[in-house]
Amino acid sequence: MSASRRGTTSAPGPDEPGSAPGSGPGAGAVPETEPEPARDGPGSDLLAALLDGMDAALCAFDADGVITHWNREAERVLGWSAAEAVGRHGFAGWAVRTADADEVRARLMAAMDAPGRRIDEFALLRKDGGRVLVRTQSAGVRAADGRPAGVYCAFSEVHAQIDLERSIALSEALFDEASWGVVLLDVDLRPTVVNAHAARALGSGRTSVLGRPLGELITQGVEEVEGALHHVLAEGAPRDLVELWVTVRTAEGGRRRRCWRSGFLRLASPLAEEPVPLGVSWMFQDITETKLAAQDADRLRFRSSQLHRAARAASECEDPAEAATVHLDFALAGFADHALLDLVVEGDRPAGFVASSSDAPVRLVRAAATPSGGGAGPGLPLATGGIPVRYGNGHPALQAMDRIGSVRASAPGGAAAPPTWALSRQWPADTVHALCTVLRSRGRSLGVVTFLRSASRPAFERPDAVYAEDVTLRVAASLDLARELRELRG
Secondary structure, eight states: OBOOOOOOOOOOOTTSTTOOTTOSTTOOOOOOOOOOOOOOOHHHHHHHHHHHTOSSEEEEEETTSBEEEEOHHHHHHHOOOHHHHTTOBTTBTTTBOHHHHHHHHHHHHGGGTSSSEEEEEEEEEOTTSOEEEEEEEEEEEEOTTSOEEEEEEEEEEHHHHHHHHHHHHHHHHHHHTOSSEEEEEOTTSOEEEEOHHHHHHTTSOTTTTTTOOGGGTEEESHHHHHHHHHHHHHHOOOSSOEEEEEEEEOTTSOEEEEEEEEEEEEEEOTTSSSOOEEEEEEEEEEOHHHHHHHHHHHHHHHHHHHHHHHHHHHTTOSSHHHHHHHHHHHHHTTTOSEEEEEEEOBTTBTTOOSOOOSSSOOOEEEEEEOOOTTOOOOOEEOOOTTOOOOOOTTOHHHHHHHHTSEEEEEOTTGGGSOTHHHHTTTSOTTOOEEEEEEEEETTEEEEEEEEEEOTTSOOOOHHHHHHHHHHHHHHHHHHHHHHHHHHHHO
């Protein structure tokens, strides 16, 4: 960086060393000497060093519009060196098109008389002939007596400023307005920045989650999340998005199961010669409702397929009672672990397939069951001799008979429930959830079908009861047909 010095020096005064002999008051006029250029002092060198060390492009104009300062960043942006720029009258004829020269000069020099800073944008010419759009910030400079003395101007390429503004706007949008969660974690996998969406998803505030281990925020699925984050730190982001099922605490203190479609980015310092990991950016979107809807649709298609296959297999059975167990076997796939078939008996008819009268007490006989005790296999008829099952008062099967519908039951404590809960109800010891559905045909109750699940499966829900009712309708039709055949043969 250099600066031109346009000042002049006057002849030595009468009291100054080097004045002509006989000079002084009343002496003759001293002839003028040629002006000598002012020598740059230490202050000028310091100013030049400071201006050259700045990242912004800087130039200055005197009151006549002549360039007096031009730093290295200005040289980098436009390609003109300080030696080529200092001393020129504005940008006309070299750094701006002739057609734009007057307007550019007027806008720049207007800052000399205006308070504060002026911000303008206009196109300048590079030394190689290319054009560059710059944004300038200009401010007037005053002399010691307060008169306008010139203009200082800082300028930068507009696209660089726009890129910076876009980056800032993107960061603010991600952390304030984004419809997905954004969490920045350090190398110890502790959150350092969390946007509003992520804070709501984690059931906490934006500041309360900072610095906490993920295990305090995610009650289930934290191992999968931390495994993904460690992979990103070690090997970089995966090629595809990752779907993670997690259980998080709600603001009310409860828990909820969520599915987050996640993307990851490894963060590294751009200032180091070698990449230094700073942490991981974790971005996720809650797709729980979409996943559950897709699972429900898949489940419905599978169950419909199973019912269709069961109907085809049952049509090949010569014994309608066997067809009933075939329907149960097909219904169990992906639905339950065990199935029990209890039929109503009337009087002394141990194997009767007709409903009991409304005045007689309901007694149920175990007619078929799937293997219990961990075994697997199709449901088989049982030879019970017509001895009723010892169901106590309030048993779900008896409740289903009374309500003529479905009854769901689950052991208190879930998987931690003692086996006595199931055994006291005449169910396999590993039973945790039950669904009892009454068998109805032609306005009569023929019995009850009970579907049982162990702790590895969730509790029965309303859609499960609807499916069970579809199955029992087919089972009841087969049993009713078997009864009619026996009556004809008798």
